Amino acid sequence: xxxxxxxxxxxxxxxxxxxxxxxxxxxxxxxxxxxxxxxxxxxxxxxxxxxxxxxxxxxxxxxxxxxxxxxxxxxxxxxxxxxxxxxxxxxxxxxxxxxxxxxxxxxxxxxxxxxxxxxxxxxxxxxxxxxxxxxxxxxxxxxxxxxxxxxxxxxxxxxxxxxxxxxxxxxxxxxxxxxxxxxxxxxxxxxxxxxxxxxxxxxxxxxxxxxxxxxxxxxxxxxxxxxxxxxxxxxxxxxxxxxxxxxxxxxxxxxxxxxxxxxxxxxxxxxxxxxxxxxxxxxxxxxxxxxxxxxxxxxxxxxxxxxxxxxxxxxxxxxxxxxxxxx
Amino acid sequence: xxxxxxxxxxxxxxxxxxxxxxxxxxxxxxxxxxxxxxxxxxxxxxxxxxxxxxxxxxxxxxxxxxxxxxxxxxxxxxxxxxxxxxxxxxxxxxxxxxxxxxxxxxxxxxxxxxxxxxxxxxxxxxxxxxxxxxxxxxxxxxxxxxxxxxxxxxxxxxxxxxxxxxxxxxxxxxxxxxxxxxxxxxxxxxxxxxxxxxxxxxxxxxxxxxxxxxxxxxxxxxxxxxxxxxxxxxxxxxxxxxxxxxxxxxxxxxxxxxxxxxxxxxxxxxxxxxxxxxxxxxxxxxxxxxxxxxxxxxxxxxxxxxxxxxxxxxxxxxxxxxxxxxxxxxxxxxxxxxxxxxxxxxxxxxxxxxxxxxxxxxxxx
Numbered sequence: 001x002x003x004x005x006x007x008x009x010x011x012x013x014x015x016x017x018x019x020x021x022x023x024x025x026x027x028x029x030x031x032x033x034x035x036x037x038x039x040x041x042x043x044x045x046x047x048x049x050x051x052x053x054x055x056x057x058x059x060x061x062x063x064x065x066x067x068x069x070x071x072x073x074x075x076x077x078x079x080x081x082x083x084x085x086x087x088x089x090x091x092x093x094x095x096x097x098x099x100x101x102x103x104x105x106x107x108x109x110x111x112x113x114x115x116x117x118x119x120x121x122x123x124x125x126x127x128x129x130x131x132x133x134x135x136x137x138x139x140x141x142x143x144x145x146x147x148x149x150x151x152x153x154x155x156x157x158x159x160x161x162x163x164x165x166x167x168x169x170x171x172x173x174x175x176x177x178x179x180x181x182x183x184x185x186x187x188x189x190x191x192x193x194x195x196x197x198x199x200x201x202x203x204x205x206x207x208x209x210x211x212x213x214x215x216x217x218x219x220x221x222x223x224x225x226x227x228x229x230x231x232x233x234x235x236x237x238x239x240x241x242x243x244x245x246x247x248x249x250x251x252x253x254x255x256x257x258x259x260x261x262x263x264x265x266x267x268x269x270x271x272x273x274x275x276x277x278x279x280x281x282x283x284x285x286x287x288x289x290x291x292x293x294x295x296x297x298x299x300x301x302x303x304x305x306x307x308x309x310x311x312x313x314x315x316x317x318x319x320x321x322x323x324x325x326x327x
Numbered sequence: 328x329x330x331x332x333x334x335x336x337x338x339x340x341x342x343x344x345x346x347x348x349x350x351x352x353x354x355x356x357x358x359x360x361x362x363x364x365x366x367x368x369x370x371x372x373x374x375x376x377x378x379x380x381x382x383x384x385x386x387x388x389x390x391x392x393x394x395x396x397x398x399x400x401x402x403x404x405x406x407x408x409x410x411x412x413x414x415x416x417x418x419x420x421x422x423x424x425x426x427x428x429x430x431x432x433x434x435x436x437x438x439x440x441x442x443x444x445x446x447x448x449x450x451x452x453x454x455x456x457x458x459x460x461x462x463x464x465x466x467x468x469x470x471x472x473x474x475x476x477x478x479x480x481x482x483x484x485x486x487x488x489x490x491x492x493x494x495x496x497x498x499x500x501x502x503x504x505x506x507x508x509x510x511x512x513x514x515x516x517x518x519x520x521x522x523x524x525x526x527x528x529x530x531x532x533x534x535x536x537x538x539x540x541x542x543x544x545x546x547x548x549x550x551x552x553x554x555x556x557x558x559x560x561x562x563x564x565x566x567x568x569x570x571x572x573x574x575x576x577x578x579x580x581x582x583x584x585x586x587x588x589x590x591x592x593x594x595x596x597x598x599x600x601x602x603x604x605x606x607x608x609x610x611x612x613x614x615x616x617x618x619x620x621x622x623x624x625x626x627x628x629x630x631x632x633x634x635x636x637x638x639x640x641x642x643x644x645x646x647x648x649x650x651x652x653x654x655x656x657x658x659x660x661x662x663x664x665x666x667x668x669x670x671x672x673x674x675x676x677x678x679x680x681x682x683x684x685x686x687x688x689x690x691x692x
Contacts, residue, residue: 062499065465241669
């Protein structure tokens with residue numbers, strides 16, 4: 001078992017998929033000789049050839065669109081969009097075709113593609129390199145949206161995404177690519193999609209987050225534990241479809257919930273989770289649900305991005321609010 | 328100063344508007360018996376088209392996009408395809424779809440608002456109608472890549488209108504297929520109108536075929552009302568793609584004699600006198616005249632064909648009108664391979680309020 005960072009775990013999952021399934025092909029800009037701008041595909045073209053690891057012309061629309069055609073004809077394309085801010089030209093194909101092909105053809109054709117893209121802020125990147133587009137993608141019927149928060153989950157969830165018979169958008173938190181290492185077995189074991197992971201148990205409140213913000217959320221849980229408050233931490237992992245059952249079960253025990261995400265607040269996934277709690281879990285709530293999110297602003301350039309991102313202090317403050325209001 | 332690139336675009340026409348051969352015809356066209364199936368397919372398409380419009384006008388079909396006047400493009404190209412090739416149509420290619428084996432009642436179901444119409448019993452790998460403009464060009468490039476990677480002798484044949492050549496998807500898809508030397512043929516049914524926008528306002532280029540030059544592939548313009556020329560050019564392009572020669576862009580010059588769709592009124596933006604002039608060039612009469620010149624067609628055969636097509640279409644209409652309403656659950660049952668747990672409650676709710684369970688929605692036929 002090797003200690004890998006998240007981007008190495010992505011590479012290992014891609015290599016495993018290419019090795020074991022001849023239908024898998026990778027495509028994207030700079031993914032071949034260059035190994036991807038973040039090195040997620042490092043060495044794969046040399047190992048599996050330029051026909052299966054395809055350096056495409058610079059065109060996001062066609063990267064997504066050709067992946068739709070490949071998938072419909074029996075390949076399992078894993079397309080890379082270099083940064084999530086460049087995803088938008090691909091949305092026509094994701095929304096109008098990838099997500100609908102099975103339904104449109106009554107199951108005659110399907111679209112088992114994976115579209116990978118780095119996402120999120122915190123690495124001092126240029127404009128359009130720090131977006132968090134998960135909510136707009138999660139709004140699309142027929143898509144799956146997945147975001148790992150650790151190397152091991154990146155490996156297992158990416159394998160699951162590639163094996164899934166439907167289109168999956170796989171959002172990789174750029175900030176986590178090289179943040180820490182973890183033992184990741186290259187055993188080909190997929191992790192389940194469509195379920196949350198409870199990272200630690202707790203009795204006093206539930207903290208819900210995903211992607212890079214899991215790490216501030218866990219740090220907040222540590223800070224709260226130092227004060228004697230036991231927070232349960234849930235990593236959504238699959239953002240669409242959403243596993244509300246796990247969240248409801250947790251909140252039924254804790255009575256309090258704080259949702260943390262770095263994407264802008266309005267119509268974000270935090271609103272969806274809060275609505276789910278209001279519809280199905282209202283009587284177990286001892287305090288109003290709190291959201292700690294990015295602001296409804298353009299994600300600022302590097303000098304202000306840390307002030308945009310939810311901090312441990314903001315999460316702890318929100319947790320205290322839920323604890324105080326009902327005490 | 329030196330010239331670093333030069334190009335020319337050929338225009339191909341084999342039979343003129345009076346049905347006269349302009350030059351010795353290609354081998355396949357010298358046997359009239361080989362041309363009759365093309366005539367029958369165009370005639371059937373036109374019969375179907377007229378019936379579909381009548382159904383829409385009487386409230387029995389949804390919005391419909393007529394192929395009136397451009398039957399030769401779909402028929403000529405599709406007749407050059409093998410069963411294992413894949414058609415990626417826009418929404419106006421009933422002619423090609425009928426030749427491929429899509430049943431008329433299936434097409435009517437689609438236009439009648441029923442996704443089961445896209446579950447063709449015939450060409451199972453063909454794509455459903457593509458409503459967004461030019462996105463199918465990218466899908467065709469991807470499909471063609473899949474064929475090439477697996478070493479399959481299959482070709483992706485993609486149809487679009489003249490307006491599609493203004494979209495980025497058209498160029499991006501063509502460019503990818505060209506770089507990959509993928510087995511793909513692009514067919515532009517240049518019917519001169521993108522709803523109300525005339526060809527002259529669509530592009531400043533002298534031809535749409537020359538857009539191929541920017542992608543480094545062959546472009547050719549053909550008289551799209553001359554089914555013999557269309558079929559000839561399509562055969563060459565499809566076989567070149569099949570044998571590793573890469574993509575070709577075919578611009579088929581034709582004319583949309585009808586409205587854009589049944590929701591459109593072309594008289595708002597189009598001079599009826601110009602449309603009348605175009606009727607003199609239309610493809611069905613042209614091939615009929617040619618067959619008559621050859622002595623290979625008779626009034627009796629024409630009457631028999633009219634009767635046969637009417638019966639075929641009427642039987643399909645009856646089958647379409649007798650189609651039972653779709654299951655409410657079908658909204659959910661084809662969205663994902665396996666319905667996610669998160670959607671099971673919504674499915675149950677839809678069923679609870681479905682008409683057959685006493686819901687208050689009207690049951691549509």
